Amino acid sequence: MTIQFNDETFRDDYTFHNSDWAIRRFPFPFHEDSYMYSVNMEQHRGGPAGSVYEKRFDVDEHYVSEMKDRAIVLAEDPLRCQSLPHMTLAGWDLLELIMVSKSEDYPDLFELHRDGNDWRWINRPLGIDDRFTFLDEATLPYGPMEYITRQTQGDFAVLDQRDENLWMDAGMVTTQADWSLDFDIGMNFFEWHAPVPLAHEMGIFKRALKFLLNVQQGNPARRLNWTMTVNPLLDTSPENYHKWGIQKTTLTPENIGSKQHLRVELQTFFRLPRSNALVFPIRCYMIALQDVVTVPKWGRRLHRVLRDVPVELATYKGFIGNRPLIVDYLSQFDDGLPTSDGIWPDLDTEPPLRKG
Amino acid sequence: MSTFRFPPSITSRPVYGTLAPRPGKAHLMIADAEGAEALLDLAAADPELFANAHVIFIPKGTGDRFTEPLKAANPSILHVGPSYAASVPRIRRVLSDAHMGLQVYLAGTEGLMGQAMNEATAAGIPHSAIQTEHRGSVARRMQCVHCKGITEDVMTDPFVCAHCGLTLFVRDHYSRRHAAFQGVCIDAEDPGNIPDPVELYS
Structure with a gap:
């Protein structure tokens, strides 16, 4: 299908919206009625047609507007994109991976023509047609990582692998769930996850690291993570927290359905061929609660999960103060019926909401 | 006593040890304030160490209290500087001369140790040749x-x-x-x- 790109904003007047298509394909992150941390990795080898899992780098109706938002963030704060000097080769690896994947997966939107190291890249949605020399930085307007990630949805952490650890040595981070690349750059896997409660004690990060160190070329992996965001604000950065934090206090029973968003990260992991780095795209999807509950199974389940999630998690994810309002709202959409296993909407098989 | 036992914390928070004499061709010691006490303990444990030691000390409000004792430990070079920032060019110059086998000892406040650690690692000194010991202020x-x-x-x-x-x-x-x-x-x-x-x- 041809994607109709939305003209929308993720700040100020917040005109962001999901079409019915985007709602149905939303990566709902809960496969059962409760949630606790787990490594929950699976192979990233496609998925159901039309789902966010189908392509290596999903492009959706928000693409063009998200890239405009990224450009605004970078103009205000260039430190959101940084690459330590030894990571340039990994940047080229990433540029190649994305250009090859997108041109193969979306031939109507992207084209890549290669003649040795003379490359031509056409990005139709963004109106880009550039010729450059692969591995020659002087032929691009930005470094290779910045160039391609200004054209690709999602944050990107590029991880160097050494000493049996992963080091966050480069990244493009403008749609983050409240963490700072500028602060965390150069940290290893355990250090940048240090503030996460409970998961260290559960051994989550040791197991996840072991898995990630062994991700092989051509065998990418993926998992989902989630949090809650008031207003469809992509840039929930610590850098700007003193500006957006106040928005968390604006929920009322009347506006919560449209203002409170479930924020989901599709995290994928690709081994890069020349540098042996691991690239960790963190793609952010947002959905208003009032749109979640149009899928009866999701409405039931989200109510149960958020009601029961441990206090530490609700605090860390930043919605402990709003939890009573959220749970109250969602309770209208939970009739107590059982839910089917798995994350899919199951619209044809799950019963509609039984009105109490 | 200038030691403080930090409570357990998250994994990104540094932990510090106790300086111990290590064999090496040369020794670079950087300390501020009560960090001098850790160097003096080192000198007491192995007086020979100081014969090849370059000591950079920033008194930081401790006045002359530690200057004479450090002199008495007889380091090869003793530099007493007014601030960490002022000592950075000197630290970089000394590190640029470093050979394999240099041992680095950092003692005092977290800010000093963290910044000096960066200088040392940027100069290519391996982590295994750098020791730290917290003393004094928890600022x-x-x-x-x-x-x-x-x-x-x-x-x-x-x-x-x-x-x-x-x-x-x-x-x-x-x-x-x-x-x-x-x-x-x-x-x-x-x-x-x-x-x-x-x-x-x-």
Whole structure:
């Protein structure tokens, strides 16, 4: 299908919206009625047609507007994109991976023509047609990582692998769930996850690291993570927290359905061929609660999960103060019926909401 | 006694050891304030060590208290500097001459050790040749996550950013590259609601 790109904003007047298509394909992150941390990795080898899992780098109706938002963030704060000097080769690896994947997966939107190291890249949605020399930085307007990630949805952490650890040595981070690349750059896997409660004690990060160190070329992996965001604000950065934090206090029973968003990260992991780095795209999807509950199974389940999630998690994810309002709202959409296993909407098989 | 036992914390927070004499062709020792006591303990444990030691000491409010004892330990070179910042060019120059086998000893405040550690690793000194020992003040070097300014010697939580003026709470999340802990606006969700500052670890 041809994607109709939305003209929308993720700040100020917040005109962001999901079409019915985007709602149905939303990566709902809960496969059962409760949630606790787990490594929950699976192979990233496609998925159901039309789902966010189908392509290596999903492009959706928000693409063009998200890239405009990224450009605004970078103009205000260039430190959101940084690459330590030894990571340039990994940047080229990433540029190649994305250009090859997108041109193969979306031939109507992207084209890549290669003649040795003379490359031509056409990005139709963004109106880009550039010729450059692969591995020659002087032929691009930005470094290779910045160039391609200004054209690709999602944050990107590029991880160097050494000493049996992963080091966050480069990244493009403008749609983050409240963490700072500028602060965390150069940290290893355990250090940048240090503030996460409970998961260290559960051994989550040791197991996840072991898995990630062994991700092989051509065998990418993926998992989902989630949090809650008031207003469809992509840039929930610590850098700007003193500006957006106040928005968390604006929920009322009347506006919560449209203002409170479930924020989901599709995290994928690709081994890069020349540098042996691991690239960790963190793609952010947002959905208003009032749109979640149009899928009866999701409405039931989200109510149960958020009601029961441990206090530490609700605090860390930043919605402990709003939890009573959220749970109250969602309770209208939970009739107590059982839910089917798995994350899919199951619209044809799950019963509609039984009105109490 | 100038030692302080830090309570257990998150994995990005540095932990410090106790300086121990190690065999090496040369020894670079950088300390501030009560960090001098750790160097003097080192000298007591192995007086020979100081024959090949270059000591850079920043008294930082301790006056002359440690200068004479350090002299008496008879280091090959003793430099007493007015501030860490003023000693950086010297540290870089000394590190540029370093050979395999140099041992680095850092002692004193976290801010000094973190910054000097960066200089040493940037010069290619392996981690295994660098030791640290905390002594004296538990003041922290803080990065404001909002304006990126560094505030030195923060003693309270919360504190006021010396650059942008926001009131920040003190996190244990630590960046080796910045040699600083992270400070985050404390009243973002409730402007003006700022708790009274409490001394760190009090």
